[in-house]
Amino acid sequence: MQATQSIEKVPADKGIIQRTLRSAAWLGWQIESNWTDPLTFLIYSVVKPLSSAAILVVMYSVVTGGQFDNPVFPYIYLGNAFYIYVAAVLNGVSWCVIEDREQYRMLKYIYIAPIYIPIYLLGRGFAKFVFGSLAVFITVSFGVLFLNVPLDLARVDWLLFIVSLTMGILMLAMMGLTLGSVILLIVNNVYFVGEAVAGALFLFSGAIFPLDILPTWLQPVGYIVPISYWLELIRRALIGQVAETFATFREFSNIQLLAILAGLTVLFTVVAFGVFRYCDHQAREKGYIDRVTNF
Amino acid sequence: MDRVYKNTGWRLFLQTIIGRAYPRVIGLLREKSWFFFDVFLPVISVSAYVFIYRAIGAPDVFIGFVVMGGAMAAFWLNVLWAMSSQMYWEKESGNLALYIMAPNSLMAILLGMALGGLFATAQRALVITLAGSLLFNVHFEISNYFLLFAVFMLTMVALYGLGMMTASLFLLLNREAWHYANLAQEPVYLASGFYFPIKSLDFWVAVGASIIPLTLGLDAMRQLSFAGGQELGFLNVQFEIGVLTVLCVVFLFGAKWLLNYMERLAIREGRLTDARK
Numbered sequence: 001m002q003a004t005q006s007i008e009k010v011p012a013d014k015g016i017i018q019r020t021l022r023s024a025a026w027l028g029w030q031i032e033s034n035w036t037d038p039l040t041f042l043i044y045s046v047v048k049p050l051s052s053a054a055i056l057v058v059m060y061s062v063v064t065g066g067q068f069d070n071p072v073f074p075y076i077y078l079g080n081a082f083y084i085y086v087a088a089v090l091n092g093v094s095w096c097v098i099e100d101r102e103q104y105r106m107l108k109y110i111y112i113a114p115i116y117i118p119i120y121l122l123g124r125g126f127a128k129f130v131f132g133s134l135a136v137f138i139t140v141s142f143g144v145l146f147l148n149v150p151l152d153l154a155r156v157d158w159l160l161f162i163v164s165l166t167m168g169i170l171m172l173a174m175m176g177l178t179l180g181s182v183i184l185l186i187v188n189n190v191y192f193v194g195e196a197v198a199g200a201l202f203l204f205s206g207a208i209f210p211l212d213i214l215p216t217w218l219q220p221v222g223y224i225v226p227i228s229y230w231l232e233l234i235r236r237a238l239i240g241q242v243a244e245t246f247a248t249f250r251e252f253s254n255i256q257l258l259a260i261l262a263g264l265t266v267l268f269t270v271v272a273f274g275v276f277r278y279c280d281h282q283a284r285e286k287g288y289i290d291r292v293t294n295f
Numbered sequence: 296m297d298r299v300y301k302n303t304g305w306r307l308f309l310q311t312i313i314g315r316a317y318p319r320v321i322g323l324l325r326e327k328s329w330f331f332f333d334v335f336l337p338v339i340s341v342s343a344y345v346f347i348y349r350a351i352g353a354p355d356v357f358i359g360f361v362v363m364g365g366a367m368a369a370f371w372l373n374v375l376w377a378m379s380s381q382m383y384w385e386k387e388s389g390n391l392a393l394y395i396m397a398p399n400s401l402m403a404i405l406l407g408m409a410l411g412g413l414f415a416t417a418q419r420a421l422v423i424t425l426a427g428s429l430l431f432n433v434h435f436e437i438s439n440y441f442l443l444f445a446v447f448m449l450t451m452v453a454l455y456g457l458g459m460m461t462a463s464l465f466l467l468l469n470r471e472a473w474h475y476a477n478l479a480q481e482p483v484y485l486a487s488g489f490y491f492p493i494k495s496l497d498f499w500v501a502v503g504a505s506i507i508p509l510t511l512g513l514d515a516m517r518q519l520s521f522a523g524g525q526e527l528g529f530l531n532v533q534f535e536i537g538v539l540t541v542l543c544v545v546f547l548f549g550a551k552w553l554l555n556y557m558e559r560l561a562i563r564e565g566r567l568t569d570a571r572k
């Protein structure tokens with residue numbers, strides 16, 4: 001009787017969001033980092049993003065003869081650097097479903113724990129966001145220090161940068177949650193879904209080339225992709241003078257771009273929780289929560 | 296009761312190769328959606344790199360280089376994820392102990408995986424090449440079909456030999472295996488010049504990268520396939536063929552030796568069934 005009373009005094013949902021977020025983020029951090037010693041982990045964190053950026057640097061320099069002062073170079077370089085967030089956050093949140101269901105086979109236990117699943121997934125994604133931030137920082141710093149990327153800290157529009165970055169990360173997390181929810185219903189090929197989405201967005205978001213380069217009939221796709229607006233805002237905040245030289249979004253002011261990004265973030269938040277609600281229900285009904293493919 | 300006939304010796308070796316290659320080949324027919332993703336994702340990457348070259352006004356030959364690099368990347372991914380780290384996956388799924396217990400050669404199992412993987416990946420690479428060529432209007436000017444075929448086959452033998460050799464190292468790994476395989480992906484794209492001529496790198500860096508068979512293989516294939524490819528080539532094609540031949544021998548014998556050594560070590564240290572998530 002006493003035990004029942006004490007349970008009633010502490011409702012299960014009190015502080016559930018903070019508790020879930022904190023525990024999930026800590027779990028994510030442990031999964032991401034404790035497979036090796038700190039030195040190997042540091043090398044892993046540095047080599048991967050720099051190799052990816054170096055491919056673009058070599059491609060650019062072999063054709064232009066190393067003209068890093070051309071505005072195209074910082075456009076490509078920074079777009080590629082910040083796209084790391086897309087793979088880390090969008091793919092990261094959705095990948096948690098695959099990891100927990102297929103690899104660790106823990107999803108069913110997570111489901112019966114007193115936590116809120118969408119917040120758990122977002123919390124797991126938070127660790128990937130931290131690692132993504134490290135990779136972005138390393139890549140951008142390398143570009144500024146060794147490749148003449150014209151990023152002058154005194155000229156950066158910090159307010160625009162922080163607001164855009166925050167909204168963009170939130171939007172990516174919501175896109176990740178949407179994707180993760182859909183993955184709950186997919187049994188086969190789950191490993192490819194996040195990669196396919198991130199790959200398609202890479203092509204159509206103007207991350208590594210201006211959208212005008214796409215064939216005319218494909219360009220509208222680039223204007224639908226929300227990441228295009230986010231990357232443009234990041235470029236304007238960091239290297240405004242360079243971003244102005246590209247015609248793609250010239251007709252939009254910063255405020256207009258921010259309004260579009262804010263609208264899309266709200267839209268994706270509503271969509272993400274709606275899709276999760278539906279997919280979660282369907283996955284429970286069909287018994288997909290603990291189904292594994294053994295691949 | 297009739298006595299069951301069992302193969303031994305080279306017949307068993309051959310039977311094992313066929314047995315292990317079978318699921319790789321037949322998997323291609325059973326799960327057709329894999330084929331779609333295996334082609335779709337590289338075509339997306341290839342397209343992105345082609346548009347970068349267009350954005351910076353690169354000559355057309357670079358577009359062909361990217362398409363060929365994208366197709367050959369399929370082999371690297373296959374070797375990395377389905378050869379080198381395969382022993383780790385087998386350990387995770389509990390098959391590795393069965394492989395060791397079965398009265399057949401582990402080398403034959405690896406050869407079977409290599410042949411099956413090569414066959415399945417070749418189809419993907421062919422479709423990527425065709426799709427890339429059609430989408431971006433790539434013109435091939437093949438100067439010598441025989442040499443091109445020889446370079447391709449030598450590259451594949453050396454590459455899958457490398458995969459078999461590194462597979463034995465993965466016998467000892469646990470959770471870190473996934474991260475190491477993941478780590479090897481982009482740096483090899485860079486070092487082997489998948490999306491640019493390897494000549495663009497520093498000479499000694501390119502020499503060092505030549506330990507990966509795809510570096511010289513890709514360079515020689517580009518020289519033989521595109522007008523203007525020779526000017527962008529790293530070394531003479533004949534010399535590259537010679538190096539690839541040496542790599543074939545070294546990697547295949549290395550695989551045999553290392554596999555025996557690592558198998559003994561893994562058994563001694565009890566790591567064959569130690570699947571730490």
